Amino acid sequence: MSTHAAVVTIGPGLPLEIHQVKTPKAIGNQVKLRTEWTASTPLDLHQADGGLLVKSPQVLGDGFGGTVVEIGPEVSRLEVGDVVFGFGWRSQEEKAHQEYVVTNEYLLAKLPTGFSLQEAVTLPNNFVTAWHTLTKEAGLNLPWPKPENHKPQTRDQWILVWGGSSSVGQYILQVLKYYGYKNVVATASKAHHERLRTYGAKECFDYRNGDVSDEVQKFISLQSNGNGHISFIVDCIGSRTSSISPISKIAKPGTDVAIMLPVIVKDAAVGIKPELSMDVDEGVSWADGVERRGVRTHFYLDNQFLADKLQPEIMPSLLEKGVIKPNDQLIVEGDTLLERAEKALSKLRNKEVSGARLVWRIAAAQN
Numbered sequence: 371m372s373t374h375a376a377v378v379t380i381g382p383g384l385p386l387e388i389h390q391v392k393t394p395k396a397i398g399n400q401v402k403l404r405t406e407w408t409a410s411t412p413l414d415l416h417q418a419d420g421g422l423l424v425k426s427p428q429v430l431g432d433g434f435g436g437t438v439v440e441i442g443p444e445v446s447r448l449e450v451g452d453v454v455f456g457f458g459w460r461s462q463e464e465k466a467h468q469e470y471v472v473t474n475e476y477l478l479a480k481l482p483t484g485f486s487l488q489e490a491v492t493l494p495n496n497f498v499t500a501w502h503t504l505t506k507e508a509g510l511n512l513p514w515p516k517p518e519n520h521k522p523q524t525r526d527q528w529i530l531v532w533g534g535s536s537s538v539g540q541y542i543l544q545v546l547k548y549y550g551y552k553n554v555v556a557t558a559s560k561a562h563h564e565r566l567r568t569y570g571a572k573e574c575f576d577y578r579n580g581d582v583s584d585e586v587q588k589f590i591s592l593q594s595n596g597n598g599h600i601s602f603i604v605d606c607i608g609s610r611t612s613s614i615s616p617i618s619k620i621a622k623p624g625t626d627v628a629i630m631l632p633v634i635v636k637d638a639a640v641g642i643k644p645e646l647s648m649d650v651d652e653g654v655s656w657a658d659g660v661e662r663r664g665v666r667t668h669f670y671l672d673n674q675f676l677a678d679k680l681q682p683e684i685m686p687s688l689l690e691k692g693v694i695k696p697n698d699q700l701i702v703e704g705d706t707l708l709e710r711a712e713k714a715l716s717k718l719r720n721k722e723v724s725g726a727r728l729v730w731r732i733a734a735a736q737n
Contacts, residue, residue, distance in 0.1 A: 376468030382421035402440035431466030435487035457494035482690035489696035500541035507628035533606030535562035543569040623659025698726035
């Protein structure tokens with residue numbers, strides 16, 4: 371069996387390394403692709419600096435784009451030469467930061483005409499997270515295909531997206547707009563407010579304002595003649611101090627709250643290991659009757675319909691139709707794979723990007 375280069379973490383806070391790992395063959399309904407582009411996520415930092423759910427040495431990354439080079443005998447939709455993108459996480463072979471990825475056909479989408487892989491890799495992990503959160507955690511009905519003149523019964527309920535300019539937040543707003551939800555508000559820095567309004571936010575609030583919780587409640591009360599109630603809050607940040615704590619002041623009995631895991635207790639910094647938790651209640655006081663849950667996107671395959679449709683069909687269809695737009699990209703340059711990986715991790719650690727995704731090349735496309 372041949373080998374290929376992979377970016378691995380060998381221990382919390384230690385420098386990344388390039389290891390030669392085995393290149394498996396595609397079997398059954400598996401597809402092998404040569405990975406060309408990836409987009410870094412906070413999970414990469416949680417695993418590299420915090421050792422979250424890691425058994426070292428572990429290949430990093432979960433969003434990839436590349437060209438199909440081999441298919442298993444049960445593959446029916448994809449062919450060698452197809453340009454694809456997707457989200458995988460279940461095994462070392464599926465991880466993104468390596469020259470070859472081997473995964474199941476249902477975790478891959480064909481790249482629609484008119485889009486680049488650099489754009490496409492900003493979607494899969496966070497689009498899947500957005501859809502999973504809205505359907506499972508919020509219990510919203512997002513029928514696919516969307517019927518003509520679709521009007522959800524709950525379209526007038528108030529929804530708060532905390533961290534609307536995050537990748538997940540942007541996709542949540544766009545999906546809610548497509549399905550007809552009107553009373554959606556979001557928090558983000560002021561630089562992103564105009565864009566988020568085009569994505570469907572009725573109003574935006576600067577999360578850095580000390581009284582942002584009061585501002586949100588006042589706005590909804592005025593819009594609802596004093597009868598406003600937030601039905602669902604999604605926390606796309608998952609920080610105990612900067613998001614969960616102010617959200618706990620807004621959530622009232624009957625509000626459902628979904629929080630992206632892990633909870634960040636202490637941020638990573640140069641020479642400092644982050645503190646992470648999987649408990650959304652620890653260190654926070656909630657009003658009685660507030661339902662709160664941690665979002666675990668990796669379980670979306672438990673829903674057979676989404677396993678079959680979400681990445682192969684729904685994701686590329688909405689991209690092609692312009693319903694969802696790729697996140698802005700900040701291209702991470704570097705002479706070597708290791709240099710690009712380390713630079714991306716450093717930018718995450720130092721919080722050098724806002725409202726965009728760190729995108730970088732794994733391997734050059736082959737002719």
